[in-house]
Amino acid sequence: MSQGKVWKYGDNVNTDVIFPGRYTYQIMPPEEMAKHALEDLDPEFAVGARPGDVVVAGKNFGCGSSREQAAACLKSAGVIAVVARSFARIYFRNAINLGLAVLQCDEAVDALEKGDTVDLDFARGEIHSAKGTFQFLPLPESVIGILEAGGLLEYTRKKLVKE
Amino acid sequence: MGKTLTEKVLGRKAGKDVQAGEVITVSPDYILSHDNSAAIIQEFRKLGVKKVKAPGKIVIVLDHIVPASEEKYAQNHKSIREFVAEQGIPHFFDINAGICHQVLPEQGFALPGKVIVGSDSHTPSYGALGAFATGIGRTETACIWATDEIWLRVPETMRIDLSGRFRAGVFAKDLSLKLIGDHGAEMANYKAVEFAGSAAGDFSVGARLTLANMSAEMGAKNGYFAPDAKTLKWLEGRARGPFVVASSDPDARFESVLAYDLGALEPQVACPHTVDNVKPITAVAGKPVNQVLIGTCTNGRLEDLEAAAAIFKGRKVHPSVRCLVIPASWEVYREALKSGALAVLADAGCVILNSGCGPCLGAHEGIMAAGEVCLSTSNRNFRGRMGHRDSEIYLASPATAAATAVAGKIADPREFA
Numbered sequence: 001m002s003q004g005k006v007w008k009y010g011d012n013v014n015t016d017v018i019f020p021g022r023y024t025y026q027i028m029p030p031e032e033m034a035k036h037a038l039e040d041l042d043p044e045f046a047v048g049a050r051p052g053d054v055v056v057a058g059k060n061f062g063c064g065s066s067r068e069q070a071a072a073c074l075k076s077a078g079v080i081a082v083v084a085r086s087f088a089r090i091y092f093r094n095a096i097n098l099g100l101a102v103l104q105c106d107e108a109v110d111a112l113e114k115g116d117t118v119d120l121d122f123a124r125g126e127i128h129s130a131k132g133t134f135q136f137l138p139l140p141e142s143v144i145g146i147l148e149a150g151g152l153l154e155y156t157r158k159k160l161v162k163e
Numbered sequence: 164m165g166k167t168l169t170e171k172v173l174g175r176k177a178g179k180d181v182q183a184g185e186v187i188t189v190s191p192d193y194i195l196s197h198d199n200s201a202a203i204i205q206e207f208r209k210l211g212v213k214k215v216k217a218p219g220k221i222v223i224v225l226d227h228i229v230p231a232s233e234e235k236y237a238q239n240h241k242s243i244r245e246f247v248a249e250q251g252i253p254h255f256f257d258i259n260a261g262i263c264h265q266v267l268p269e270q271g272f273a274l275p276g277k278v279i280v281g282s283d284s285h286t287p288s289y290g291a292l293g294a295f296a297t298g299i300g301r302t303e304t305a306c307i308w309a310t311d312e313i314w315l316r317v318p319e320t321m322r323i324d325l326s327g328r329f330r331a332g333v334f335a336k337d338l339s340l341k342l343i344g345d346h347g348a349e350m351a352n353y354k355a356v357e358f359a360g361s362a363a364g365d366f367s368v369g370a371r372l373t374l375a376n377m378s379a380e381m382g383a384k385n386g387y388f389a390p391d392a393k394t395l396k397w398l399e400g401r402a403r404g405p406f407v408v409a410s411s412d413p414d415a416r417f418e419s420v421l422a423y424d425l426g427a428l429e430p431q432v433a434c435p436h437t438v439d440n441v442k443p444i445t446a447v448a449g450k451p452v453n454q455v456l457i458g459t460c461t462n463g464r465l466e467d468l469e470a471a472a473a474i475f476k477g478r479k480v481h482p483s484v485r486c487l488v489i490p491a492s493w494e495v496y497r498e499a500l501k502s503g504a505l506a507v508l509a510d511a512g513c514v515i516l517n518s519g520c521g522p523c524l525g526a527h528e529g530i531m532a533a534g535e536v537c538l539s540t541s542n543r544n545f546r547g548r549m550g551h552r553d554s555e556i557y558l559a560s561p562a563t564a565a566a567t568a569v570a571g572k573i574a575d576p577r578e579f580a
Contacts, residue, residue: 014545016525016543016545016547016548017546020547021548022525022526025198025227025236025526027201027202027235039552040552060349060382064545066282066283066284066299066301068301086352088382089353089384090299097306098302140186151302152302153206153302153306157210157211160211160212
């Protein structure tokens with residue numbers, strides 16, 4: 001269980017506003033990435049985000065570039081999960097590969113607003129809030145192992161050691 | 164039940180019969196990366212293996228910020244060159260090759276039936292030649308360097324049946340924008356997009372590359388044309404090795420089918436700040452612009468430069484506009500020198516830059532200040548992408564871009580015939 005507050009956005013939140021191109025080809029540590037998270041969409045986010053917070057958005061979250069920092073910067077800012085109606089496919093993979101939970105749940109997106117407090121229960125697949133309890137779509141089996149390992153690097157490292 | 168091209172290509176790789184929805188593990192034919200190889204190398208080092216598993220499959224093209232505009236980019240390029248030498252990676256293209264999505268087709272990596280993954284979202288471009296090609300992230304690329312395998316979900320396929328012929332002034336770019344405008348930026352999320360129908364064979368390889376490239380903006384996993392005689396002719400003298408041509412069976416299962424009459428289309432413009440905010444040219448004509456960009460992996464090929472040159476011939480870039488031209492590769496650059504297109508563009512007052520991604524991703528060569536407006540032939544117009552968050556990007560075809568550069572405001576190319 002983890003508790004945090006909601007940051008709410010609309011449809012088609014793209015990777016350029018999550019992590020601008022002007023920083024994309026600079027190599028920087030994750031804590032530095034966090035300072036630019038959502039910079040061109042919501043300047044309040046980088047200063048206000050706290051560990052356990054949840055980003056809630058509409059359709060096609062993370063569309064655009066394959067830049068992985070768009071997942072890394074949110075994770076580093078403390079975001080524990082992004083809850084959306086749908087995710088752009090490269091973003092979905094990147095997030096899983098970095099150990100950031102990406103959850104699909106229309107009901108939660110409909111109900112939750114900025115500043116709401118939520119608890120995530122990954123074991124039960126539930127989002128708890130004062131506005132109700134919402135069930136998110138279970139993640140595909142093929143990716144659970146990667147998430148459980150803490151991301152693809154760790155998953156692959158373990159696999160390589162076994163070989 | 165028949166198979167789609169994607170099911171056949173992935174099935175052959177997986178060594179079994181596969182269908183949409185299935186998750187498979189495959190060993191790709193090629194693994195592309197570009198300037199972001201510097202970051203991928205750092206991730207690779209964390210894996211605890213010394214050598215990449217299949218150096219011959221790795222293709223690295225420096226194109227995003229070339230030549231290096233700042234010390235930190237110079238350091239990235241240097242670390243990539245050192246890694247290439249250390250690992251014995253044979254397919255390395257330095258700053259004199261061009262944009263990866265033009266270089267891989269030209270250099271014969273992008274072939275029918277191949278499985279190509281790339282740490283760039285416009286990797287689906289290679290579907291223009293009948294490959295299965297899709298974008299991935301940096302960590303994933305590092306892991307494939309080490310393991311030579313990736314899991315993929317076999318996508319469902321959306322077919323787009325094209326009929327009729329474009330009228331003058333209308334191009335593949337206009338079709339791609341019309342599709343995205345009509346159906347939204349997630350119209351094909353997670354899916355394969357097949358461009359088919361009686362008119363598909365009329366599309367040049369360049370136009371196919373434009374459409375497959377723009378399938379990324381539809382959210383597609385991969386977008387493609389089935390290889391035909393035109394594909395094979397284009398590959399003569401380019402293909403690096405044997406390949407197996409696949410196409411969808413007549414009774415293959417398509418999740419959805421759209422139909423478009425090319426003759427009914429007019430020039431289209433995607434307005435700020437999303438690619439699906441599309442309007443017909445007549446609705447946005449007259450909007451003043453500060454910059455025009457003709458180039459990128461979407462529209463920087465010879466036929467694009469020639470379409471622009473046809474409009475610039477005997478005309479000048481408007482004094483209030485900066486018109487940047489970036490041939491997609493040095494092969495295109497040299498062809499456009501020979502064809503005379505570059506001379507027309509230079510005489511008109513265009514600024515011709517070296518082949519590469521240019522300002523498209525907002526790192527160098529034409530970044531915009533607050534309040535400035537660019538009409539670009541690129542594929543994304545997201546807020547802040549080409550500079551300040553309060554600058555604006557409109558997307559259109561090279562012909563519309565040239566007409567706009569001449570007029571100083573968004574203009575209909577059909578008025579410049």
